[in-house]
Amino acid sequence: MSRPPSPTPARWFKALRRTRLGDPCLKTYPLESVDLLRRARVAFQAGRTLKENFRLAQLEAVVQMLEEHECDFVDALGRDLHKPRFETVVSELILVKNEALYAINNLKKWMQPQKVERNLSTTLDDCLVISEPLGVVLIIGTWCSPVQMCLVPLVGAIAAGNCAIISPSESTVHTTELLHRLIPSYLDNECFHAILAGLSDLPEVIELKFDHVFFTGNKEDGSKIALAAARTLTPVTLILGGKNPYVKARLVQALKCCLMEFYGSNPQESRSFGRIVNLEIFNRTRGILWRSGKVAVGGHVIEAEKYIAPTVLTDVAESDPVMQKEIFGPVLPILTVNNVDEAISFINKQEKPLCVYAYSTNGKVISRFMSETCSGSFCSNDCILQSVMVALPFGGVGASGMGSFHGRYSFDTFSHKKSCLLRSARFECVTYLRYPPFEDRNLSLMTWASSLSQKSQGWCQIM
Amino acid sequence: MESQSQVLERLRTAFESRVTIPEKFRRTQLTNLMSMIKDNEEQIVNALHKDLTKPKFEAILSEVEIVMNELHCALSNLTSWMQPEYVSKNLATKLDECFVRREPLGVVLIIGPWNYPMQLLIVPLIGAIAAGNCVVIKPSEVSAATDNLITELIPKYLSKDCYAVVRGGAKETQALLKNRFDHIFYTGSQAVARVVLQAAAVHLTPVTLELGGKCPCLIYGRVNATAAAHRLVWSKFFNAGQSCVAPDYVLCSKATCDALVPALRQVLEDFYGSDIQKSPDMSRIVTPKHWTRLMGLLNRTKGKVVVGGEHDEKDRYIAPTVVVDVAEDDALMEEEIFGPILPILTIESLEESIKLTKTKEKPLAFYVFSDESSVVKKVLENSSSGGFCSNDGIVHMALPGLPFGGVGNSGFGHYHGHWGFEAFSHQRAVMLRGWALEKLNALRYPPYSDEKLSWLRWTTSPKSCSIM
Numbered sequence: 001m002s003r004p005p006s007p008t009p010a011r012w013f014k015a016l017r018r019t020r021l022g023d024p025c026l027k028t029y030p031l032e033s034v035d036l037l038r039r040a041r042v043a044f045q046a047g048r049t050l051k052e053n054f055r056l057a058q059l060e061a062v063v064q065m066l067e068e069h070e071c072d073f074v075d076a077l078g079r080d081l082h083k084p085r086f087e088t089v090v091s092e093l094i095l096v097k098n099e100a101l102y103a104i105n106n107l108k109k110w111m112q113p114q115k116v117e118r119n120l121s122t123t124l125d126d127c128l129v130i131s132e133p134l135g136v137v138l139i140i141g142t143w144c145s146p147v148q149m150c151l152v153p154l155v156g157a158i159a160a161g162n163c164a165i166i167s168p169s170e171s172t173v174h175t176t177e178l179l180h181r182l183i184p185s186y187l188d189n190e191c192f193h194a195i196l197a198g199l200s201d202l203p204e205v206i207e208l209k210f211d212h213v214f215f216t217g218n219k220e221d222g223s224k225i226a227l228a229a230a231r232t233l234t235p236v237t238l239i240l241g242g243k244n245p246y247v248k249a250r251l252v253q254a255l256k257c258c259l260m261e262f263y264g265s266n267p268q269e270s271r272s273f274g275r276i277v278n279l280e281i282f283n284r285t286r287g288i289l290w291r292s293g294k295v296a297v298g299g300h301v302i303e304a305e306k307y308i309a310p311t312v313l314t315d316v317a318e319s320d321p322v323m324q325k326e327i328f329g330p331v332l333p334i335l336t337v338n339n340v341d342e343a344i345s346f347i348n349k350q351e352k353p354l355c356v357y358a359y360s361t362n363g364k365v366i367s368r369f370m371s372e373t374c375s376g377s378f379c380s381n382d383c384i385l386q387s388v389m390v391a392l393p394f395g396g397v398g399a400s401g402m403g404s405f406h407g408r409y410s411f412d413t414f415s416h417k418k419s420c421l422l423r424s425a426r427f428e429c430v431t432y433l434r435y436p437p438f439e440d441r442n443l444s445l446m447t448w449a450s451s452l453s454q455k456s457q458g459w460c461q462i463m
Numbered sequence: 464m465e466s467q468s469q470v471l472e473r474l475r476t477a478f479e480s481r482v483t484i485p486e487k488f489r490r491t492q493l494t495n496l497m498s499m500i501k502d503n504e505e506q507i508v509n510a511l512h513k514d515l516t517k518p519k520f521e522a523i524l525s526e527v528e529i530v531m532n533e534l535h536c537a538l539s540n541l542t543s544w545m546q547p548e549y550v551s552k553n554l555a556t557k558l559d560e561c562f563v564r565r566e567p568l569g570v571v572l573i574i575g576p577w578n579y580p581m582q583l584l585i586v587p588l589i590g591a592i593a594a595g596n597c598v599v600i601k602p603s604e605v606s607a608a609t610d611n612l613i614t615e616l617i618p619k620y621l622s623k624d625c626y627a628v629v630r631g632g633a634k635e636t637q638a639l640l641k642n643r644f645d646h647i648f649y650t651g652s653q654a655v656a657r658v659v660l661q662a663a664a665v666h667l668t669p670v671t672l673e674l675g676g677k678c679p680c681l682i683y684g685r686v687n688a689t690a691a692a693h694r695l696v697w698s699k700f701f702n703a704g705q706s707c708v709a710p711d712y713v714l715c716s717k718a719t720c721d722a723l724v725p726a727l728r729q730v731l732e733d734f735y736g737s738d739i740q741k742s743p744d745m746s747r748i749v750t751p752k753h754w755t756r757l758m759g760l761l762n763r764t765k766g767k768v769v770v771g772g773e774h775d776e777k778d779r780y781i782a783p784t785v786v787v788d789v790a791e792d793d794a795l796m797e798e799e800i801f802g803p804i805l806p807i808l809t810i811e812s813l814e815e816s817i818k819l820t821k822t823k824e825k826p827l828a829f830y831v832f833s834d835e836s837s838v839v840k841k842v843l844e845n846s847s848s849g850g851f852c853s854n855d856g857i858v859h860m861a862l863p864g865l866p867f868g869g870v871g872n873s874g875f876g877h878y879h880g881h882w883g884f885e886a887f888s889h890q891r892a893v894m895l896r897g898w899a900l901e902k903l904n905a906l907r908y909p910p911y912s913d914e915k916l917s918w919l920r921w922t923t924s925p926k927s928c929s930i931m
Contacts, residue, residue, distance in 0.1 A: 045821070086911030090919055116864030127862055132847055134870065211871065219667065226664035233656060233674075235875040238667065262909035272909035348479070361898075370893060372481075374566060377892035382904075386894035391550035392561060397568070397889040398645065402669035404890060416847065417877060419865035422839060423854040425690040425832065431855075435697055436734035436744040438520030447528060 033165075033205050036193040040136045040163040043190035049133060049161045052111060058158045058187055059107075062100045062151065065186040066093050069178070073147060076174035080146070082275035082306075092147040095388055099152050102390045102407055103159040110159065110411045113420070120449060121430050126422040131415035133161030135211030140202060140225070142216040143171035143277050144328070149216045149239070150179065154192075156410020157214075163191040167205070170198050171277050203228035210234055212414060217241075218326065219351075219399055237403030237413055240396050241326040242353030244375070245346075246383065251334060252296050252312060259297060259310050267309050268302065276306040276329060285329035289313070292322035293333060318346075340365055344372045352376075352398030357383050376400050467635075470627045471642055474570045474597040477624040483567060483595045486545055490538065492592050492621055496585070497534045499620035500527060503612070507581060510608035514580065516747035516779075521702060526581040529861060533586050536863045536880050537593045544593065544884045547893070555903050560895040565888040567595030568669075569645030574636065574659070576650045577605035577749055578705045578801075583650045583673070584613065588626075590883025591648070597625040601639065603651075604632050605749060637662075644668050646887060650707075653872055671876030671886055673707070674869055675799045676826030676849075680710035680856070681842055682719050683813045684835035691832040691854070692726035695805075696734060698830075698856025700783045703746040704803040708828040710856050711800050712789070713807040714816040720787060720807050727805075728770050731783050739782050740775060747779040748802060754779045757802040761786075763794035766806060791819065813838060817845045825849075825871030830856055849873050 048054060066073070073093060077083040083092075103110075113128040137157050141150035150166045157164040166183070168176040180194045197205050199221050206213055206228040215225045216239040229236045263270040276282040285308055286301050298311035308330055316322060316333040323333065337343045347356065347369075354376040358369040366380040376396040379386040387394045387406075395404025405413050433442045465473075482488060500507070504527055511517040511526060537544075547562040571591050575584030584602055591598045600617060602610040614628045629639055640647075640662035649659045650673040663670045682691060699710050715723065735742040748754040758774060764786055771784035781803050789795055789806040796806065810816045820829075829848035831839055839853045849869035852859040860867045860879070868877025878886045906915050 084909075084911050086909075086916050089916055090907065094920065116862065118864075119862060121858070122862065127859075127865060129866060130843075130851075132870075135847075223664060223667055226667060227661055230657060230660035230664045233653065233660065233672070233872055240667070264910070270910065272911045366895060370564075370895075371484075374569075374889070375891065377894075378564075379894040379896065381896040381898065382894065385556070385896070386561070386892050389550070389553065389556065389561060389892075389894070391552075392892035392894070393563060393890050394892065395890075397566075397891070399667055402667065404892075416849075416870040417866045417868075418848065418870070419850040419859055419862075419867065420843065421850075421852040421855065421859035421862070421865070422843075423852065423858075425687055425694065425834065425854040428690070428693070431694070434524065435693065436518075436520075437736070437742070438518055438744045443520050443523055447523065 030201070030204055030208075033195055033197070034208060036165060036195060037136060037208050037210075039190050040165060040193060043188070044133075044135055044163045048188065049158075049163055049191055052107060054188075055107060055158055055161060056104055058192070059100045059104050059155060061186040062155060062158070063097050063104075065182050066097050066151075069182060072178055072182075073175070076178045077146070077172075079174045080143075080172040081277055082273075084272045084274060086272065087274070088147075091388070092145060095148055096151040096155065098390055099155045099406065099410070103155050103411065106408070107159055110408060116419075122421065122423070124424065126420070128420045128422070130418045130420055131160065131411070132418050134414055134416055136163045136165065137212040137214065137414055138206065138210040139164055139166045140213070140215045140217070141166065141168040143169040146172040146175040147179070153214045153237075153405055153410060153413075156405055157414045158192075159411045160414035162211070162414050165193045165195055165210075167195050167197050167202065170196060199224075206234065207232055212237070214403075214405070214413070215239070222401065237405065238396065238401040239394070239403075239405075240354070240399065240401040241328070242355075242375075242396065242400040243323070243326055243350055244353045244355040244357065245343075245350075246357040246359070252314060255312050255332070256297050263310065267298075268300070268305070268307055273310070276308060279303075279306060281328065282306045282308065285327065285331060288321040288324075288327070289329075289331050292316055292320035296334075298330075340368055344369065347373050352396070352400055354396045354400040355379065355383075355387065374398070376404075465627075467629060467639055467642065470599065470629060471570065473624060474599065474627060477622075478567075478569055478597045482622075483592075483597060483625055486541060489593055489595055490541060492625075493534055493538055493541070493589065495620040496589065496592070497531065497538075499616050500530055500534075500585075503616060506612055507609075510612045511581070511606075513608035514577070514606040515702065515705070515749055516745075517702065518744045518746065520744065521746065525702070526579060529582055530585045530589075532861075533589050533863060533879065533883070537589050537884070540881065541593055544881060555900060556894065556896070558897050558899050560893070562893050564891045564893050565594065565884070566891050568887060568889055570597045570599065571646040571648065571887060572599045572601065572639070572644045573648045574601045574651065575603050577603040578702060578707070580606040580609035581613075587648045587650075587671075587878055587883060587886075590878050591646075591887040592621075592626075593884045594887035596645070596887055598627075599639070599644070600626065600628045601636060602628065602630070604630065646670070648876075648878075648886070649673070656874070671878065672869065672874035673867075673876075673878075674827065674872065674874040675707040675801070676824055676869070676873040677711040677796070677799050678708060678826045678828040678830065678848070679816075679820045679823075680713045680830040680832065681813070681816050681820075682713060682715040682723065682832040683816070684833040684838040686719065686833050688719070688722040688726040689730070692723060692730040694855045695832070696727060696730045696783070698858075699805050700731075700734075700745070700803050701857065703748060703781070704783075704805075705746070705749065705801055706857060707801075708850070708857050708860055709801075710805070710828075710830050711826070712796065713805060714810050714819065715807065716811050717809050720809050723807070724769050724785060724787065727785055731770065735783070739771075740773065740778065740780050745780075745783070748781060749779075751776070751779060753802075754781065757781055757800070757804065760794050760797075760800065760802075761804060764806070765790065765793055766795065771803075813841065817842060820846055825869070825873055827869045827873040828852065828856075828859070847871070849877075 074085045077088045113130045139153045214237045222238045222240045267273045293313040293316035296312045296314040298309035300309040311331045313333040356375040390407040393404035393409040394406045508522045511522040549562045602613045643666040648671045766786040766789035771782035773782040784804045786806045827849040831842040863880030866877035866882040867879040
């Protein structure tokens with residue numbers, strides 16, 4: 001058998017520089033992904049992830065990993081996003097830990113088969129819905145909440161009994177390297193793997209065939225992911241973004257005071273304020289900021305630090321650059337409208353966002369915004385909080401995505417609900433009515449029973 | 464005649480006017496749909512007979528009654544389905560309202576197949592209407608008489624502004640798919656499903672796919688061959704085997720096969736008489752093209768035909784046929800049969816059979832016949848499929864409480880009963896906060912401090928309650 005051709009010099013060089021502790025990890029090539037997927041599939045087929053004890057142990061390992069390496073996560077996110085320790089601990093670590101603990105406390109209940117209402121014909125049978133794992137799932141993270149958006153779906157995937165491959169964002173280099181290093185030390189080495197794939201490589205990875213793909217990111221990339229998944233009939237959950245509107249009057253002065261209170265007179269010096277993840281997004285955000293409306297608060301930028309001050313823009317027009325795409329930066333444009341009707345109409349003209357926020361002391365106004373707009377979620381008199389509650393589903397609709405997760409919803413996302421009818425062959429007393437030769441009197445009896453059932457909600461249904 | 468884009472614009476305008484939101488409107492439409500079925504039962508039965516030579520009994524049972532049941536289920540439960548679902552709260556949100564609201568998605572598309580052209584179009588439609596959507600309905604052009612009937616009846620009974628029928632073949636469907644919908648519900652083949660899914664991906668449209676697969680039927684352990692034969696024959700040859708959940712092939716030991724074949728033969732005679740082609744209770748293959756495909760499989764099989772095998776091209780008739788000594792690589796094992804041909808593969812051990820099924824794609828249904836609950840349990844726990852039924856076939860999909868849908872290559876998403884309502888709804892998380900407990904909230908505001916973090920950490924520890 002002839003030897004395979006030698007790798008190119010560039011590949012040799014990269015191969016020599018294999019990941020060492022602390023080094024930024026290198027891309028996982030498609031061949032390696034194939035091997036990791038194969039190992040995960042073998043592990044899944046062997047039934048490793050099915051038992052409740054296994055799933056509990058893995059979930060507990062996730063909690064342990066976060067607790068034992070809190071400093072490392074704080075450090076990594078500080079280097080990647082200048083994320084303050086407080087934000088890292090609260091929004092990335094505690095949040096994931098809560099999800100894992102919630103899953104641990106509820107796993108037994110979630111794994112129980114669900115009994116459903118029977119009809120006359122099945123009255124002696126077991127009619128159940130069983131949640132079974134899908135198989136091997138792919139979780140693609142994003143840079144904005146790099147730990148949360150990889151590990152919260154992973155918690156759901158583990159709880160539901162799947163094997164998983166996670167692909168953290170290539171933009172948050174230190175956090176991704178940390179996850180690569182830690183996952184093999186805490187989670188089962190055959191069932192769970194981390195890869196590093198750029199967004200352009202992901203369609204190729206997806207076409208290796210997974211049983212579910214969970215993607216967080218922007219709409220354009222979401223569409224490419226969905227297309228790749230479509231080619232292999234793979235179901236997807238897409239957590240995308242959108243322009244989340246926020247409605248409130250008499251805002252600017254209040255915002256100024258609040259920003260002073262939170263970050264002091266110079267937010268650049270505040271330890272509580274982060275930075276933009278990379279130059280590309282920094283330049284894009286700076287560009288749209290300077291070409292839109294009027295800067296009422298902030299506006300200061302420092303390229304060397306990728307720093308953009310908390311900024312409020314007023315006199316913003318619908319056609320301004322800041323209103324064309326999701327901002328994803330510390331810039332808040334304010335558009336003024338004359339009344340609630342105009343506000344609702346404006347929101348409904350845009351794509352459906354991930355969240356709609358409404359601030360008012362008037363319950364009727366809140367109610368109108370809630371019932372007359374559509375979004376992934378809705379919160380009145382606060383922001384974000386609805387998305388960190390474990391009991392509420394978090395997900396988009398329309399252009400902001402499809403599917404949801406958190407808590408029980410994560411478990412359900414990564415499960416197949418299998419309907420099961422366990423019959424006995426012995427009781428033919430009712431079943432025989434449906435057999436040929438078909439007779440009108442049997443049909444009448446069955447339709448009569450159906451009509452009874454229709455008054456008492458299905459019990460007498462014979463078929 | 465309206466173009467597709469005009470139809471869509473009309474429906475979108477109607478949806479944006481919020482006319483489908485009130486419960487009263489949805490109830491009226493569902494009640495009208497019920498009248499449509501009741502008033503036109505005879506025409507429905509006739510159309511189905513024209514398309515598939517479907518016997519009246521089968522048509523009433525599987526296309527009329529099942530739809531009526533779903534309508535009654537929706538009408539009885541709509542109020543509770545539409546209620547917000549309140550969720551458990553944490554310390555910070557104790558005084559707030561936190562719930563999940565079911566909201567319609569918008570304008571949805573339902574593409575129906577030809578094998579149960581009423582049921583598989585109208586049952587999803589019930590879910591879509593109940594959930595408050597506007598709907599574009601695309602019946603299958605293959606079942607032409609039913610296509611004509613649906614096109615005539617829907618505008619007579621349902622709001623013309625909110626529901627529209629779009630007709631045509633592959634070309635028209637591809638054009639329709641270029642438009643943006645808020646959900647697409649497709650029942651049919653995997654090949655077309657890929658096209659649908661790719662068209663939907665461009666617009667980020669969520670999709671429910673109800674596909675098929677080779678549904679295995681394992682017969683092991685202690686089993687009464689005659690009892691099993693009754694249920695197996697009924698579920699396999701109902702609609703001439705053209706059901707996505709029909710048992711596709713049987714796996715059993717040689718001894719079981721030897722007991723089963725004469726039982727099948729006897730039951731077939733009890734059900735359809737000695738000349739099955741003359742029985743009014745046996746359907747026909749839907750088109751000459753489908754008949755030719757099935758005959759191709761039968762001609763290429765290396766197995767032995769022990770029951771049936773008769774056929775008549777002009778009548779699109781194929782007799783209920785049982786083939787034994789079928790190997791794993793036989794022509795009959797290549798693709799979903801979707802016809803009245805039952806291959807039996809002889810595999811001595813249950814474990815080997817389960818192993819064989821694992822080499823195939825996940826099917827829509829999985830069947831096992833056995834009086835031994837340990838056998839049933841073993842198969843259930845070592846297989847994956849859309850649905851599962853022991854000691855019977857097909858009937859698990861008639862219970863509205865059970866979700867009906869596939870997994871893997873047999874599809875994703877599910878419907879029937881409440882599941883149908885959910886399939887066409889967006890579950891929107893809602894939090895209505897008050898202004899009390901602001902002191903608690905202040906813990907999360909900058910400037911961040913270690914003291915605040917300790918408080919937050921304490922309140923989120925497992926012994927305490929989550930604050931954030």
